[in-house]
Amino acid sequence: VLSWLVDHFADQVGRHRRRELGTLDRRSLLRYAVACGETDAPYVDVAAARELGYPDLLALPNYLAAMSDDAADAADSDLNVDGTSALGRFGALPPEVTVLGGSETLRFLAPVHAGMSVEHGIHVVGVTSRQGSDGRELCLVTFEDEFSVVGELVLLARRTVVLR
């Protein structure tokens, strides 16, 4: 399975996918903030965000990166056994494989707020394998996600996930 995974992702290196995330609405931003237990005013109160000079409710810094899980757009029948999307960034995975978060770096280029229309680009930048601390073999895949508004980057996310 490990060599299959490495080949599967190596084949995707250099390919780009783009999609529209649509216009960010206050309700979605607020729902995310509430799910995080957030109470800081600019993320839950439009007036507080405006007081700081922003045109509308601010998104929590990792909102876009957290919302970029493409399983939300997949039908139940298009999910892998672990719940990730077989149509998304991982593709169809063998049933015994589980995806885990590994590491993430976010570069913030502009604050994100309600009313923005966001485009999302994804590409695989690397794949490698190694043995985990428990002796199990792991496949590590690094993705770069670009989020832009009217052609201007607002967030760059580079994340490495672990498949085992």
Add this chain to the structure above:
Amino acid sequence: VTAESAFLPSAVQLMRYSAATGNSHRLHYDQAYAQANGYSDVLVQLPLQCAWLLRACRRVPGWPRDPGALRSFTTQARRPWAAGETAVVRATSTEPVGGQLRVVMELVDRFGAVLTVGQCAAAGPLDADVLRSC
């Protein structure tokens, strides 16, 4: 200067976070699946941990009040974190680098094991007046 924040994630909170983000990964809501994979309970999503690390960073005295000052955030998961387990984020400011304020963070469980580490950078130097008042 260090700020600490404690978190006790419940299975309900993890389910609500998955729902808000459209994350259908079973490790975060299906206890039987999580246990079959060797974990004691459903696991805390890494992005939720990131949101909490970023919040802890904002609690460090001297951190800019303007959310737009945030420039970068990096994190690395070290160990899985299961629902029902309390963990504490320790966020500590360090010497500015290249004119940017830096805060390093550690998420530690009740046994002292590091679950996740992170680092934030913001534009501008530390607010010296705030630091002196600590």
